[in-house]
Amino acid sequence: MNKDFVLTMRIKITPNRSMYPLVAIFLLIVGLAVQADNRWPVLPEPVSNNAVALVRIKDNPVLLSFMGLAQDKDWRAVHNRVFSYQLGQNAWQPRQPVPSSLPLTGRLAAIAVGIGEDAYLFGGYTVAEDHEEISSPDNYRYSLLTNTYDVLAPSPVPVDDAVALVYQERFIYLISGWHNDGNVNLVQIYDIENNAWQQASPFPGKAVFGHAGGIVGNVMLICDGVSVRYHPEKRRDFTMESACFRGEIDSKNQSRINWTTVPHPTATGRYRMAASGLDDRGVIAFVGGATNPYNFNGIGYNGAPAEPSADVWLYQIESGKWQVVTSGHASMDHRGLLVVEDELLRVGGMQAKQSVSDKIFIDNISEILP
Secondary structure (H helix, E strand, O other): OOOOOOOOOOOOOOOOHHHHHHHHHHHHHHHHHHHHHOOOOOOOOOOEOOEEEEEEEOOEEEEEEEEEEOOOOOHHHEEEEEEEEEOOOOOOEEEOOOOOOOOOOOOEOOEEEEEOOEEEEEOOEEEOOOOOEEEOOOEEEEEOOOOEEEEOOOOOOOOEOOEEEEEOOOEEEEEOOEEOOEEOOOEEEEEOOOOEEEEOOOOOOOOOEOOEEEEEOOEEEEEOOEEEEOOOOOOOEEEEOOOEEEEEEEOOEEEEEEEEEEOOOOOOOOEOOEEEEEHHHOEEEEEOOEOOOEOOOOEEOOOOEOOEEEEEEEEEOOOOOEEEEEEEEEEEOOOOOEEEOOEEEEEOOEEHHHEEOOOEEEEEHHHOOO
């Protein structure tokens, strides 16, 4: 419905017993419409910088939100709480919190992916009262059916604010990201069948954190993020990168990636967009993010508050062309984009004025692409 045009009707009805079945049918139709409009209910609490994943139980999609930042946005607001929502239920459900080998249990900037009935959770960082940040070495497989965590082999180099992509439902690629003192240009592959790691062709651009990416078939696309800039007589600072790289995985060797550059869709970089591949469309989608990189509270490294974008970037794998449109919802501080049928879902994140959100932001790809 066009919200700028609403027709209001006032009808006086004197009920009688013969109308009761019609009234019941009318109420049922209204109820179904309301249920359809609200099939993605809000989260139990506002959360940002949360790792998200989509798993399927008997082909029924289930959304998962792991850890993140609560609305107070200080070090105490970093938590390890977990929530799940199965399509058709009335509300999100609390799940077993994420365990930790570190003294602080909460984490930011972790990354998660879903494969079948399980979610795989990697890295992230803790925030102490004195603002010390530590990249977590913890990796887990989470089973929704048993509500339990299995410890995975540790990453060769623990990272946070990385990109995780799934290839052939077996290999998980962790691309670039931050490790304790700086960015790394590594592409680390986790093999879920052997619980083992290997190195792939390194990321060709500047090492970054807070970048975004997706994969369709054997083609991945990584865009933007933040690099570290060093100076001779003052402290290092952080600068936004406006660059996209396309990687094609060798069909005979999953550790070989042929990287090439791709023209940027806007020439203005984004930080912590939500992104994912749309397999049936041959498209990789990027949504939201911020043009001013920021600390975990949403205040830029330059001292200026960051504000969210409503841009949607769509990259066509076959043609190599971009389409840029606008979403009805501006948001930032995401760790993934979940795709259910034709809907692109952003779970939580930050809205205007760095407000931590409990909403599920929805964009329908059928309204954007033919």
